[in-house]
Amino acid sequence: MSDPKLTDEAGRLLALHRYCALDSVHEPNFDTITGIVKDLLGVPICAVSLIDEEQQRFKSIQGLDSKGTPREVAFRHQTIKSREPMIIEDATMDARFVKNPLVTGEPNIRAYAGAPLTTPDGYNIGALCAIHRRRHDFTPGDIERLQRFAKVVVDQMELKTLAHRDFLTGALTRRAFSDAVTSGLARLGSEKRSATIAVLDVDHFKKVNDDHGHATGDLVLKAISQVVRGQLRSTDLFGRLGGEEFGIFFYATTRNEAVEGAERIRRAIEAMEAPDCPKVTVSIGLAAMEHDEEFDHALAHADTALYAAKREGRNRCVAAEIPPFSAAA
Structure with missing residues (x-):
């Protein structure tokens, strides 16, 4: 059975904008999460990214100097289309990404693991991802940790929205x-x-x-x-x-x-x-x-x-x- 929330782009974008998370590019409070995941999974690059209408925006990224990429080349663009993590052991062997400029050029992505950031109302607004520059096998334990930390990212975003909510009624300020x-x-x-x-x-x-x-x-x-x-x-x-x-x-x-x-x-x-x-x-x-x-x-x-x-x-x-x-x- 298809999941309507995965194809409801208008609803997904509104869910994203309700977090008021695009006002700034970098979110220092996510750096701890990406740092821990980077070390636990033994990868050189880890990032929290949000996908808006046209871009992938990094809210935290370790191991790479970038603020974002066009949406159409972002691996996370594919990640948000599913409830399950997207795992790629070798992007050069994957027809979806073999010609992707992020694979053929810098940062030379080979292995990728991305867990969608799913809001409480069921929209995927971005991803927590781990990236390797060489072929890499992610273990079931790696994937489970990635999913758990993706939930922590969303929980942190939910906490931040409290500043944008009326305390009595729960409506937006x-x-x-x-x-x-x-x-x-x-x-x-x-x-x-x-x-x-x-x-x-x-x-x-x-x-x-x-x-x-x-x-x-x-x-x-x-x-x-x-x-x-x-x-x-x-x-x-x-x-x-x-x-x-x-x-x-x-x-x-x-x-x-x-x-x-x-x-x-x-x-x-x-x-x-x-x-x-x-x-x-x-x-x-x-x-x-x-x-x-x-x-x-x-x-x-x-x-x-x-x-x-x-x-x-x-x-x-x-x-x-x-x-x-x-x-x-």
């Missing part, structure tokens, strides 16, 4: 959400596809805090966040903009498709029954986004639509130039 939306738009520009941004606001949230206390208000926000994430696709983004206001980025959708998605979210929250939480509703404003549009500009349009939803009675979704869905519909 406003800054991380903005950065991820900008990256998503850049990819959509090359694909000539559209996207929509939405602003979700909890109706009468001040009354919830006044009547039930701020601890209950926090429970409401956590419950809403859980419901929203359960309704979104892996390619969509969810962030906390501040207070009881959240942002949603519907990736590669028309406005009508996004409004349908927002309406599903609205209905799910309206039907939500969470322990110790009062019943609440939300209003959602949506705006289409162009590939070169600035985040704050698009957010302002979504805010305008949100205010319209509130003026019209709350508990509804409104998007510019699209008839609003409402609770009465």
Whole structure:
């Protein structure tokens, strides 16, 4: 049975960008890992690399002076296509790589072992690899160690993302959400596809805090966040903009498709029954986004639509130039 996550390139790239790992090339905290693997496996080169749209970027590399290579020549480009490690004992005998410039020239790769870096949601975003300049047989123990350290790399990346997550709700922080939306738009520009941004606001949230206390208000926000994430696709983004206001980025959708998605979210929250939480509703404003549009500009349009939803009675979704869905519909 085929694994859809291995062919979902849009989802894979969004998973990669959620880590905000491409902001810098080198990650010193991975040097310890590559150093240990290099010594344990007895290879001259070890690297942690991430694969974006066009490049392989080394986050740590031992034994070679390089910041990255074009994606099409990277061995890791093949590694991320499988759940299992890719093992090559002699690249000059492998039809996939015999003419690869990394084999025919520097660094003269002969043997390669690469374990995919698999995110908790199942996307391969890069690889931890061990490289030899001569033919080399990797033992089962070598491969097992490589896989274990690949998991450590992903665990370290997960820890780093905590700085980009809202502590209470688990949603992206406003800054991380903005950065991820900008990256998503850049990819959509090359694909000539559209996207929509939405602003979700909890109706009468001040009354919830006044009547039930701020601890209950926090429970409401956590419950809403859980419901929203359960309704979104892996390619969509969810962030906390501040207070009881959240942002949603519907990736590669028309406005009508996004409004349908927002309406599903609205209905799910309206039907939500969470322990110790009062019943609440939300209003959602949506705006289409162009590939070169600035985040704050698009957010302002979504805010305008949100205010319209509130003026019209709350508990509804409104998007510019699209008839609003409402609770009465």
